[in-house]
Amino acid sequence: MAHGSVLQTGISNGKIGTWLFLGSEVMFFTGLIGAYIVLRFGQSEWPAPDQRLNVPLTAINTFFLICSSVTLVWALQSYQKNQPAKGTFGLLVTTLIGAVFVGVQAYEYVELYSHGVRPDVDLFGTCFYTMTSFHGFHVLMGVVALAVLTVMGFLGKLGPRYSQHASLELIGLYWHFVDLVWIVLFAIVYLM
């Protein structure tokens, strides 16, 4: 196809653009993680994460985010099988789980703040809030995008027959990437 959304590569512009965007996000988060590793291991003393953070609560939150990736794949597969009702339900569940993740993170911030763990107190706080808040912002943007898709689903505008259907796959890529980043962040910030 000479013009339109597909080039001679056979890959849509949207997909290539999304992967390039995610590539820049890899650089961004690696910059944060790299800085954390340097600061963390450059110190002779560093608080153990469980002494300040609520690891069990965040472990449950991690479970939620993994579940949201699964429900999103299920939603996409349902649309591809021409089952829009199931697909929209999957989107709704994914959006709600994403919102719960953001809510739990906000609750965690309030708790930590009230206990004196703030970003301006020491390096631990600075690193923790910088990394988790940037990730949380990404999740929030994902939730907004998923909410828009859910509304479109309820209006019957999603499915292989509609041009907007491609956006579901691309936003899905973004959402899985956010999940991937959290898998790494959780291990590095909460368990190491």
Place this chain on the structure above:
Amino acid sequence: MAAHDKPVVNLSVCFFLLLLFTAAEIALYEFWRHTRDHWEEPFVPKFAVVLLIFLFTLPKAFIVLSYFMHLRFEKSLVVLVALVPFVIVAVAIVPILTDIRTLSDRNYTKAVGLVDNFKSDHYPGKGGEHDLHADESP
């Protein structure tokens, strides 16, 4: 590609594996923490736990990238676009890591004094004087 040609991912297996590796990470860390708090010494050094947790994280990342993000089923150009940033950051992070030695002579956390002053009995079951000791084996 027609809709019916799309590869179907076995969600149950992926979900189970992700859950399994996450549970293994947490169980490993909790066991290490328990031995740190109740034994004279942890059952393994901290760096070994860090290494093991990292090893558990890799297959999780692989599952998400390969199956949820469909990289396993994509054309080689997409795979290239997706993987090149990982290669670049892997190379770029090496010179950054040398800064660990640069920073090792200073101790910002200790200078602020939070490690000594912090009371960790905010969360039930985590109190006690022992918790005030910082992890000294990063």
